Amino acid sequence: MNIQWYPGHMAKSRRLMLEKLKIIDLIIEVVDARAPFSTKNPDFDQLFRQKKRLLLLNKSDLAEPEITRQWLEYYKKQGIPAMAFCAVKDNPKALIGAIQNELSPIIEKYRARGMTKTVRCMAAGIPNVGKSALLNRLAGGKKLKEGNKPGVTRGLQWVKLNAQIELLDSPGLMWPKIESQRQALYIALLKSINEDILNTEELALGLVDFFKTRYLDRLVQRYKLEGADQPNDVILNEICKNRGFILKGEEPDIARAANMIIDEFQAGKLGRISLETPADLKGQNE
Ligand SMILES: Nc1nc2c(ncn2[C@@H]2O[C@H](COP(=O)(O)OP(=O)(O)O)[C@@H](O)[C@H]2O)c(=O)[nH]1
Numbered sequence: 001m002n003i004q005w006y007p008g009h010m011a012k013s014r015r016l017m018l019e020k021l022k023i024i025d026l027i028i029e030v031v032d033a034r035a036p037f038s039t040k041n042p043d044f045d046q047l048f049r050q051k052k053r054l055l056l057l058n059k060s061d062l063a064e065p066e067i068t069r070q071w072l073e074y075y076k077k078q079g080i081p082a083m084a085f086c087a088v089k090d091n092p093k094a095l096i097g098a099i100q101n102e103l104s105p106i107i108e109k110y111r112a113r114g115m116t117k118t119v120r121c122m123a124a125g126i127p128n129v130g131k132s133a134l135l136n137r138l139a140g141g142k143k144l145k146e147g148n149k150p151g152v153t154r155g156l157q158w159v160k161l162n163a164q165i166e167l168l169d170s171p172g173l174m175w176p177k178i179e180s181q182r183q184a185l186y187i188a189l190l191k192s193i194n195e196d197i198l199n200t201e202e203l204a205l206g207l208v209d210f211f212k213t214r215y216l217d218r219l220v221q222r223y224k225l226e227g228a229d230q231p232n233d234v235i236l237n238e239i240c241k242n243r244g245f246i247l248k249g250e251e252p253d254i255a256r257a258a259n260m261i262i263d264e265f266q267a268g269k270l271g272r273i274s275l276e277t278p279a280d281l282k283g284q285n286e
Pocket residue numbers: 058059060061062085086087088089125126127128129130131132133134145146147148149150151152153172
């Protein structure tokens with residue numbers, strides 16, 4: 001899979017975000033807890049180098065809790081402030097505490113001079129990781145538009161957390177070229193890339209291949225597979241037949257099966273799944 005997806009509007013968003021950067025006190029960097037490494041935009045280290053950052057592993061309700069715990073430990077060891085969150089369910093109290101904690105040196109500095117300063121946070125990340133959902137959760141409302149596909153948020157938009165803290169929503173940002181095949185696969189499976197540029201069958205085969213490494217039993221159970229020790233395309237074929245996705249002339253409807261398995265994975269029907277663990281990074285460029 002060779003993905004080069006950097007639509008024109010992203011270059012514009014990047015510029016607009018850079019213009020706003022000087023008034024931002026904290027970046028809430030949102031990643032998907034199922035693949036915190038692969039959904040982290042490598043450009044951000046440079047882009048936000050002078051900013052305080054809080055890393056948020058969102059959609060933690062869809063990831064394996066034990067692996068999320070390993071990720072948090074991994075970041076802690078590196079001195080990176082990080083938290084797991086579920087923007088659709090979690091009470092935001094602990095997160096608000098963490099945000100206030102990060103901002104308190106700035107607030108205190110002004111308070112010492114008898115001033116009250118409004119502090120500002122920006123949510124940033126690749127598309128579809130839940131930036132808008134997160135800010136809606138924090139601000140307690142549905143002011144920001146959400147959607148399970150990339151490109152829903154276009155402009156920059158403010159919401160208020162409380163009298164002193166303001167939050168800025170931003171459009172998802174990719175980087176010009178995804179170097180690793182595995183990273184491209186994960187980003188695509190998590191719907192951060194526009195679906196029309198992807199080959200669904202290739203994606204589904206990649207997903208089957210991933211399941212073989214850690215969750216083969218779930219695949220076997222859900223799709224009632226007979227032989228698990230089979231090549232990926234044979235497994236996809238069997239899934240297709242077992243679901244009765246047959247075209248005229250007994251031809252298996254592979255495209256339909258491919259779509260179905262990706263949809264079911266995304267909807268959490270195969271259980272809570274983590275695509276990558278900190279141990280997977282060994283030997284890669286961390
Ligand atoms: N299960 C689950 N879904 C989430 C979570 N956060 C966001 N979503 C969903 O993911 C999709 C993308 O969210 P959105 O906030 O629009 O992502 P953005 O592109 O980063 O702003 C929406 O359908 C949200 O309802 C979460 O923590 N858990």
